[in-house]
Amino acid sequence: MAKITMREAISQALMEEMDRDPAVFIMGEEVGVWGGTYAVTKGFYDKYGPDRIKDTPIAENAIIGAAIGAAMVGQRPIAELMTINFAFSAMDYVVNQAPKLHYMFGGQFQVPMVIRAVGGGGRQLGATHSQTPDVIFAHFPGLKVVSPGTPEDAKGLLKTAIRLNDPVLFIEHATMYQVRGEVPDGEYLIPIGESKVQREGKDATIVTYCKGLELSMKAAEDLSKEGIEVEIVDLRTLRPLDMGPVIESFKKTNRAVVVEEGWKSYGVGAEVTSRIYEEAFDYVDAPIIRVAQKEVPLPYNRTLEQAALPQPPDIVAAVKEVLK
């Protein structure tokens, strides 16, 4: 097991798949000569050249639309959106074209494409560049939405996504590229659509993903000092959503907190909570609590921004509340 950063994990996944399959290529804004705005594709341009590392115009419809077309005729493009906020410019392709082409034409077309997008707040980028709108995309059948919280999962899930014959939106978090974690040696794949218990515990269940995992792990350490052991289930994939490990954990703890970085209204917490009530109502010992972003556009000011984002103390308080 080697300990590497999230950035290295994603970079390794891309490189391994490009080496394995000549149909894989990368296209996006500043992915080539610049080396990627988050340096994920640093060195790729020199290694693979302009045919496989394509710097595009700043034109998201062209990026995602052309990636769809290339995928339809058998290539395996990885289209990068510099931030997930720019997916709104290409919304038609992300939610209205890519997820529908296979179904709408009776299975004739396949869109083996990965859209890599960087999301999340906390970098003082202001309201339009700091969002965590993952659930919007997870709303649409036909799209797979993956958002890992550890380097190990990022690498294994991204490699699987590249090999899938379906469109996958792969969401990374802007503040997590330096997060370090152990990854298995050699090649490995992680199936899309499987939740995972990232921390075992008996007192309460925290359901989360991506940045929420990092925050929940911190909260778990603090709670542990007070003798409270939480179990953390990482969704890893928002669509298809695997509730199996969540329900299993909940039946053990009977109490849950759902943590997400996006807004609470109509969010992951709403979905997960509702499903727990539907599937395990008899096991509920306390109302489930959602920890999420305050319902404001994220402000630039650092103090205000941090106040709007969910923090470990919010999770600690929520867990204590469900344990009352």
Add this chain to the structure above:
Amino acid sequence: MKKEQLLDLYHQMVLIRRVEERGAELYQAGKIGGFMHLYIGQEAVSTGLIGAREPRDRVITAYRDHGVAINCGIPVNEVMAELLGKATGMSKGKGGSMHMASVEKNFWGGHAIVGGHLPIASGLALGDQYTKNDNVTICMFGDGATNIGYFHEALNLAKAWGLRVLWVCENNKYGMGTSVERASAVADIQQKAEGYSMKHSQVDGMDVLKVYEAAKEAIDFVRTESQPYLLEVMTYRYRGHSMGDPERYRKQEEVKKWQENDPIGIFRKHLLEKKTVPAKALDEIEAQVEEEVNKAVEFAETSPEPAMEDLFANIYVE
């Protein structure tokens, strides 16, 4: 052009006309649902255009796609069955009027979002460029699509990257009910190619042979120069934008004027004047089409509905 090919073009145009007329009847009878956009009046455009392609050249178009599907070689039975939403339609009844396609016939769809398929067309050509072949992608769209952002992003990318796309604007004078003059800053649509330093030309879309010649030349340019090209085809639709069009935006005299220049009529006249074929041969084609379409309607009407389990089929490949 050989006699057989001329007759084939005539056959295709008459077939499209008849499929559309019967489609309209079936729509009025409530057997076809949703939106349906007829190609009547514009038959010469896709017939001439697709007649000029090689089978390896890809075709992609907007929602006015029944004629294009027929020109690409999709059996009329499948076209009619898709209109009726049957399991035997090429999209298994999941797509309907606006979503016809066939990978086998190199027809990459009928797409229903105005302009949305233009960047996808750039992508089809990108796939071909990536695999280093010289296939041409023929992308058809209406005049209305040239005012939306997709058009500009797609043409820019195609030119900047040297993608082999023949952009074909079917200028039928109206985007739904709004005339080109009212909607576009540049009424001479081919001029828009200038903004991308792209070669362009304009052709009479009511004359199938003129369309064919212009398309041949343009496809050849795209293939050999590895550059996109914009071909504006001047045409007119005799029916409304879709079946639910009150047509308040134009006078019937205008429609009548264009009908005098009917693409099937002038092609028939041309063939007879040049004594290429006897009138009998053309009459036979018309009778044959009548039978072909009758059979297709019967096939569609007697075809099974999609099975209930198909509701959940093909959401994902894996």
